Amino acid sequence: xxxxxxxxxxxxxxxxxxxxxxGKRAREKEKKKQKRAGKxxxxxxxxxxxxxxILKQPxxxxxxxxxxxxxxxxxxxxxxxxxxxxxxxxxxxxxSARTTxxxxxxILLFYTYVRPPWTRQEQDAVIFFAKKVLAREGCTGRLRxxxxxxxxxxxxxxKGIRAFTKALVEYAPxxxxxxxxxxxxxxxxxxxxxxxxxxxxxxxxTYGFGSQQAPLEGGGTHLTPTQFHEAASxxxxxxxxxxxxxxxxxxxxxxxxxATVLDPEMRRSTEFPKWVDDNLxxxxxxxxxxxxxGGIRCERASAYLKGRGLDDVNQLEGGIHRYMETFPKxxxxxxxxxxxxxxxxxxxxxEAEVVSSCVACDSPWERYQAQKKCKQCRMEVxxxxxxxxxKNFKNLLCALCKRGKKR
Numbered sequence: 020x021x022x023x024x025x026x027x028x029x030x031x032x033x034x035x036x037x038x039x040x041x042g043k044r045a046r047e048k049e050k051k052k053q054k055r056a057g058k059x060x061x062x063x064x065x066x067x068x069x070x071x072x073i074l075k076q077p078x079x080x081x082x083x084x085x086x087x088x089x090x091x092x093x094x095x096x097x098x099x100x101x102x103x104x105x106x107x108x109x110x111x112x113x114x115s116a117r118t119t120x121x122x123x124x125x126i127l128l129f130y131t132y133v134r135p136p137w138t139r140q141e142q143d144a145v146i147f148f149a150k151k152v153l154a155r156e157g158c159t160g161r162l163r164x165x166x167x168x169x170x171x172x173x174x175x176x177x178k179g180i181r182a183f184t185k186a187l188v189e190y191a192p193x194x195x196x197x198x199x200x201x202x203x204x205x206x207x208x209x210x211x212x213x214x215x216x217x218x219x220x221x222x223x224x225t226y227g228f229g230s231q232q233a234p235l236e237g238g239g240t241h242l243t244p245t246q247f248h249e250a251a252s253x254x255x256x257x258x259x260x261x262x263x264x265x266x267x268x269x270x271x272x273x274x275x276x277x278a279t280v281l282d283p284e285m286r287r288s289t290e291f292p293k294w295v296d297d298n299l300x301x302x303x304x305x306x307x308x309x310x311x312x313g314g315i316r317c318e319r320a321s322a323y324l325k326g327r328g329l330d331d332v333n334q335l336e337g338g339i340h341r342y343m344e345t346f347p348k349x350x351x352x353x354x355x356x357x358x359x360x361x362x363x364x365x366x367x368x369x370e371a372e373v374v375s376s377c378v379a380c381d382s383p384w385e386r387y388q389a390q391k392k393c394k395q396c397r398m399e400v401x402x403x404x405x406x407x408x409x410k411n412f413k414n415l416l417c418a419l420c421k422r423g424k425k426r
Contacts, residue, residue: 124210125177126203127160127184128340130223130315132168133194142166142219145191150217152186160212163220168194170223170315174212177204201313201340224316226323227289239309239321239332244345247308247335251352252277256306261316262358263287264419265399269375269385270339270355278308284419286398291320299327306331312357313338356385377403378418379411393417 137145146164153162153173158180160173173180180202188195242250250256256278260267264284272280281301283294295302307329309317317334324332335342339357343350355374373383378393378400389402391412398417406412 123176124174124206124208125180126206126210127171127173127175127180128201128203128313129184129198130168130170130313131195131198132223132318136166139166145169146217146219148190149183149187150215152183153215153217156180156182158183159215162217163223164217165220165223168223172212174206174210177202199314199337199341201337222319224319225288226291226319237322237325238318239307239325239334241336242308242333243336244342244351247310247333247342248346248351250278250306250308250333253306254278256308257281257302258308258310259283259302259320261288261291261309261311261320263398264417265387266312266358268418269387269401270353270357271374272310272352273354274352278306284424286396286419288316292323295324295327302329306333308333308335310335310342311338313340358387375401377401377406378415379403379406391415393420395420 142164149162149164149169153175156175156179158173158175160171160175162169162171162173173183175183184195184198184200188198251258251272251274254277258272258274258278258280260271260280260282262285264282264286267282267284271282272278274280281298283291283298285291285294302324307321307324309321309324309332311317311320314335314337317338321332321334339353342353343357345351346353354372373385375385376382377384379402382403382405384401384403387399387401388404389407391400391402392398393400393416394414395416396419398419400415400417402412402415
C-alpha cells in the first residue's frame with residue numbers, strides 16, 4: 020500500500036509539473052504573439068489621452084465607445100504625429116464606421132489655405148485627426164497636408180464623406196467653415212480609390228516659390244463661373260491655363276470671340292515662374308483670367324503674377340469643375356474634357372467634342388486609359404483603343420517632344 024501511495028504521489032507530482040510546463044510555454048507563446056502584434060504596453064500619447072477622456076464621458080453609447088476605442092489603439096506610423104494633440108477646439112466626430120455599397124461612391128475634391136500657416140505641431144495634429152476620421156468612415160484616397168493648408172481627392176459613401184467634412188469643419192471652423200467642398204455623388208464602385216494616404220508636404224502646389232514671392236493675401240480676384248464666362252468675351256482679356264500640358268491637351272477654354280488663351284505648356288508646375296518671365300509682356304495691361312481644375316493652382320499663381328506688377332488678375336472660383344456645373348449642356352466657352360485626378364479621369368459637358376488625338380495614329384481620342392508615357396519626357400500620353408489592341412506602342416512621343424520642346 021505504501022508503494023502504491025508513493026507511486027500515486029509521484030504521478031501527481033509529474034502531472035502538476037507537466038501542467039506547469041504547459042502553462043509556462045503557453046505564457047511565453049502569448050508574450051511572443053503580443054510582441055509580434057506590437058501590443059506591448061506603451062506610454063499614452065497626448066491624442067490617446069484625449070481619446071481616453073472622451074471614452075469616459077457617460078453620454079456616449081456603447082457603440083460610440085467601441086468606435087473610439089478602436090481609434091485609441093491605432094497609432095500613426097510616423098511617431099512625430101503621435102506626440103502632438105489636436106487643437107483644443109477639436110470635436111471628434113463619433114459616428115460609427117461605414118462601408119460603401121456598390122454603386123454608391125461619392126468623390127470629394129477640396130482644398131483650403133490657412134492663414135496664418137500652421138506650426139509643425141499643428142500640421143502633425145491635423146494629419147493625426149484626418150487619418151483617424153477618414154479610416155473610421157471607410158474613406159479612401161489622398162490628402163496632402165502642408166503648413167499652408169490641405170488638398171484632397173477622396174472617395175467613400177455619401178454619408179461617410181460628409182461625416183468627414185463635418186468633422187473637419189467642427190475641428191477648425193475658422194479654417195474650414197468656408198471651404199468649397201465639391202461632392203460628386205452616385206458614382207459606381209469602380210470609381211473608388213484604392214487605399215488611404217494622408218501625408219505631410221512642403222507646398223500644396225509645387226511651384227518652387229515661397230510665400231514671400233506669392234503671399235496668399237495678394238492673390239487674384241475670385242470670379243464666379245458666370246462672371247468668368249462674361250469676362251471671357253472681353254477682347255482685352257488674356258486667359259492663362261495653369262494646368263500641365265497632359266491636362267490641357269484634352270480640354271480647354273476657347274471663346275469664339277474675346278479673350279486670347281495662353282497655354283504655358285508645362286510638364287510640371289515648377290515651370291510656371293520661368294514661363295511668366297518669358298511672357299510677362301503678353302500679360303501687361305491686360306485683364307488676366309486664370310483657371311485650373313478646382314482652383315487651388317490659381318491661388319499662388321495669381322499672387323505670383325500680382326507680385327510681378329500685374330494689377331488686373333482674376334481667377335475662376337471653384338475652377339473648371341464649378342464652371343462645368345454652371346454650363347452642363349454645351350460647356351459654355353469650354354471645349355473637350357476636364358482632366359480629373361480621380362477614377363473618372365475626365366468629365367465634360369453633355370455635348371462635348373473630342374479635341375485630342377492618339378499620339379500613335381492621330382485618330383481622335385480623349386481617354387488616358389493605356390497607362391503609357393512619352394519615351395523622352397515620361398509625361399502621360401493618349402493611346403487609342405485600336406492602337407492598344409494592336410500594341411502599337413513604338414516611339415510614343417507627346418506633342419511637346421514631337422515639336423522638339425526640351426524638358
